[in-house]
Amino acid sequence: MTREKIYLFDTTLRDGQQTPGIDFSVEDKIAIAAMLDTFGLDYVEGGYPGANPTDTAFFSQNRTQKASFVAFGMTKRAGVSTSNDPGLAQLLQANSDAICFVAKSWDYHVKVALGCTNEENLGSIRESVEAAVAAGKEALVDCEHFFDGYKANPQYALACAKTAYEAGARWVVLCDTNGGTQPPEIRDIVLAVIAAGVPGSALGIHAHNDTGQAVANSLAAVEAGVRQIQGTLNGIGERCGNANLVTIIPTLCLKETYASRFDTAVNTDKLVELTRLSHAFDELLNRSPDHQAPYVGASAFATKAGIHASALLKDPRTYEHVEPESVGNFRKVMVSDQGGKANFINELKRRGIEVDKQDPRLDKLISIVKEREAGGYAYEGADASFELLARRTLGTVPDFFALEGFRVMVERRFDANGHLKTVSEAVVKLAIDGTPIMSVAEGDGPVNALDLALRKDLGKYQTEIDDLELVDFKVRILNGGTEAITRVLIESSDDTGVRWWTVGVSENIIDASFQALMDSVVYKLMKNRQLAGKIAAE
Ligand SMILES: CC(=O)SCCNC(=O)CCNC(=O)[C@H](O)C(C)(C)COP(=O)(O)OP(=O)(O)OC[C@H]1O[C@@H](n2cnc3c(N)ncnc32)[C@H](O)[C@@H]1OP(=O)(O)O
Numbered sequence: 285m286t287r288e289k290i291y292l293f294d295t296t297l298r299d300g301q302q303t304p305g306i307d308f309s310v311e312d313k314i315a316i317a318a319m320l321d322t323f324g325l326d327y328v329e330g331g332y333p334g335a336n337p338t339d340t341a342f343f344s345q346n347r348t349q350k351a352s353f354v355a356f357g358m359t360k361r362a363g364v365s366t367s368n369d370p371g372l373a374q375l376l377q378a379n380s381d382a383i384c385f386v387a388k389s390w391d392y393h394v395k396v397a398l399g400c401t402n403e404e405n406l407g408s409i410r411e412s413v414e415a416a417v418a419a420g421k422e423a424l425v426d427c428e429h430f431f432d433g434y435k436a437n438p439q440y441a442l443a444c445a446k447t448a449y450e451a452g453a454r455w456v457v458l459c460d461t462n463g464g465t466q467p468p469e470i471r472d473i474v475l476a477v478i479a480a481g482v483p484g485s486a487l488g489i490h491a492h493n494d495t496g497q498a499v500a501n502s503l504a505a506v507e508a509g510v511r512q513i514q515g516t517l518n519g520i521g522e523r524c525g526n527a528n529l530v531t532i533i534p535t536l537c538l539k540e541t542y543a544s545r546f547d548t549a550v551n552t553d554k555l556v557e558l559t560r561l562s563h564a565f566d567e568l569l570n571r572s573p574d575h576q577a578p579y580v581g582a583s584a585f586a587t588k589a590g591i592h593a594s595a596l597l598k599d600p601r602t603y604e605h606v607e608p609e610s611v612g613n614f615r616k617v618m619v620s621d622q623g624g625k626a627n628f629i630n631e632l633k634r635r636g637i638e639v640d641k642q643d644p645r646l647d648k649l650i651s652i653v654k655e656r657e658a659g660g661y662a663y664e665g666a667d668a669s670f671e672l673l674a675r676r677t678l679g680t681v682p683d684f685f686a687l688e689g690f691r692v693m694v695e696r697r698f699d700a701n702g703h704l705k706t707v708s709e710a711v712v713k714l715a716i717d718g719t720p721i722m723s724v725a726e727g728d729g730p731v732n733a734l735d736l737a738l739r740k741d742l743g744k745y746q747t748e749i750d751d752l753e754l755v756d757f758k759v760r761i762l763n764g765g766t767e768a769i770t771r772v773l774i775e776s777s778d779d780t781g782v783r784w785w786t787v788g789v790s791e792n793i794i795d796a797s798f799q800a801l802m803d804s805v806v807y808k809l810m811k812n813r814q815l816a817g818k819i820a821a822e
């Protein structure tokens with residue numbers, strides 16, 4: 285069987301820019317385009333030159349990409365010639381290898397949105413493509429609302445696709461703009477387009493995720509014959525997003541049904557960078573990666589069920605559909621109240637803690653974890669607190685300092701300027717080598733005051749915690765009413781870039797926070813001495 289190539293077209297910088305809450309700067313666009321290019325995609329759509337100052341500036345940059353760099357914009361307006369359409373002129377002049385025109389292919393839209401005749405719209409498509417080709421650019425046409433348009437008026441939708449193709453478009457991209465089409469409909473309509481004379485080798489798919497089917501629809505289109513897929517990093521895009529390339533690419537590379545027939549520009553050597561790429565993109569967007577994202581999520585290869593863990597440790601293939609390393613992710617066997625000995629032994633081993641299956645301290649640790657989780661703790665999200673608990677149960681945590689007590693006061697009072705202000709003040713009493721230390725601090729709130737007081741004077745350890753930073757603080761009320769229990773999760777990091785999570789649980793939010801803060805500080809001191817935090821990748 286001859287192998288065929290599936291071309292990968294990224295529209296993160298264009299459709300992704302239409303995501304509510306996402307606004308790229310020119311610098312963001314430069315950084316993301318470089319990430320996409322390094323990963324090896326065929327096409328990178330940079331935006332819409334002329335539509336806004338960011339995109340215009342981005343398209344005036346010098347470029348060094350290997351990927352084909354694409355400018356997006358609409359076909360010329362009806363009633364003006366190509367040489368008199370300022371929007372088209374900006375597209376033709378933009379520093380790009382290709383132009384992707386968005387064209388109406390649903391007659392209802394032609395009438396309502398464009399207000400021109402069907403023939404005028406076909407003329408706009410034809411002349412715009414011809415102008416792009418004459419300017420030495422590769423032309424692509426995104427047939428907007430193609431599937432809805434086909435259902436309403438198949439002849440007209442097909443005429444739009446054929447006009448684009450016959451005018452010289454390298455790719456005619458069938459768009460499920462409203463995202464409501466289902467995989468069998470996609471397959472049937474793509475087959476009809478091919479039967480009408482546009483070959484699959486010139487067809488692309490652009491699917492939106494409004495029914496959660498964007499990836500399935502893209503793959504259904506490939507199955508029917510299209511050879512280009514448009515999508516975005518982590519599936520961002522208008523409304524519910526676009527087809528997620530971070531899911532589609534490993535599926536094409538690793539799943540036999542596709543890998544046996546198709547090649548993509550991203551080969552299996554490159555694929556190991558996928559998890560890093562996906563997380564780096566989230567980092568740039570300043571949002572947490574989705575733990576349950578297929579292939580790249582932190583939970584994608586995690587198991588907390590004891591029965592699964594036991595089999596997984598005998599042979600990972602028992603519960604994994606691909607090897608985590610193939611996409612740059614890793615296996616995680618978690619400890620929780622769902623876990624048996626296999627989970628614990630594996631997790632302890634990963635942390636450099638050897639313990640025998642028959643060791644009674646292991647049984648003790650398991651029963652403490654299960655009992656605490658029943659009381660509200662969640663150790664699978666608090667790796668550092670789990671490690672400290674394990675090491676305390678095994679008796680290997682030094683007594684760095686002893687807590688003698690703390691007090692927190694919240695007061696609403698007038699300040700020196702006569703303004704009403706709420707002030708939080710905390711006092712923390714510790715003992716180090718028998719010497720008492722008392723610290724007082726004011727903070728934005730009671731937990732902040734407590735944190736500042738705890739870390740204000742740690743005696744001989746003070747310089748060691750200078751680079752300790754609290755990155756995130758999450759509070760969860762576990763049951764409502766007057767008997768509510770609060771779980772606090774704290775994420776910390778230091779200059780080494782390592783992050784760790786600690787947990788505290790109590791009826792009292794201050795108490796829960798203080799437990800998590802104390803664990804964070806002790807873990808940092810352990811880590812500094814290489815007594816904790818040595819994680820071995822599985
Ligand atoms: C399905 C998609 O995702 S398509 C991409 C959508 N993305 C965007 O729209 C983001 C960038 N867009 C913009 O910044 C602006 O819409 C611009 C700069 C392109 C145009 O702005 P304006 O000239 O003020 O027009 P406005 O946005 O109000 O309306 C769109 C116009 O384009 C026309 N138009 C829409 N699609 C097409 C098309 N495929 N071919 C020709 N004309 C079109 C509409 O008829 C409308 O014309 P009108 O102003 O005469 O009614």
Ligand SMILES: CC(=O)C(=O)O
Binds near residue numbers: 426429460461490
């Ligand atoms: C072009 C495009 O983004 C769409 O039709 O959804």
